[in-house]
Amino acid sequence: MSVRSQLLKGILDGCVLAIIEKEEVYGYELSQKLQQYGLRDISEGTIYPVLLRLQKSNWIIGTMRPSESGPNRKYYSLTAEGKENLELIRKEWELLSVPITTILGGNKSERNR
Amino acid sequence: MSVRSQLLKGILDGCVLAIIEKEEVYGYELSQKLQQYGLRDISEGTIYPVLLRLQKSNWIIGTMRPSESGPNRKYYSLTAEGKENLELIRKEWELLSVPITTILGGNKSERNR
DNA sequence: CCTCTTTACCTTGCATAGCAAGATACCATG
């Protein structure tokens, strides 16, 4: 398994929630949005299990709607519980990413001496 | 499993490598250093498997040395391969943490309007 | 000498989540 896959673990849920918070999206669209943001190669085998899990936890709800050109789409939106948890994840991310960046990049100032 | 546990996945190796890069450390010491940096509650059940895995991959090497007050300590240092991979992980972290922070915190400017 | 605490190492087993691979099906184009 790649380094990248492991790095993604756990935070992908937060990213999905944050995107859904802005606007209703469907799964296929979501993988494209993630790519636009710079998270490349998030396959559908990853996205759909995430969406099903989040729905099972009652953080998002999905409703099928017909598309004008193609198969039906399942649009997701955040629940109140989902919003609360997104805020939690934002705080967790802050609490972790700051020290991690410090540890990993801790010798940048030393390099410039 | 907690949100935090999942967030840690994958990046913990990089943190361990980065700390070892600065100076030789032993496992027990490592968990304390991580705490000082702000990564609390990294138990020994987490640390030792990481160290064994990294040693198996030939990214670090450990040597037992007697302690003046207590049981022997196993000090770890980076191999050349370990340094290369640490650099890789640093780049991966950069490539992931930037877009993730953008996605998660994307509406901060909107909140301040 | 015995017990307790601290330090220090390691193992077992579980739950979780990314993801390759594959299945199914709708619609439009040629």
Added chain:
DNA sequence: CATGGTATCTTGCTATGCAAGGTAAAGAGG
């Protein structure tokens, strides 16, 4: 009717955090 893009979901593998438990050395206190 075959092809390609759109769209959903499932199966099985693997990696890894971590709770829980085990072992052992050194020093302190009784």
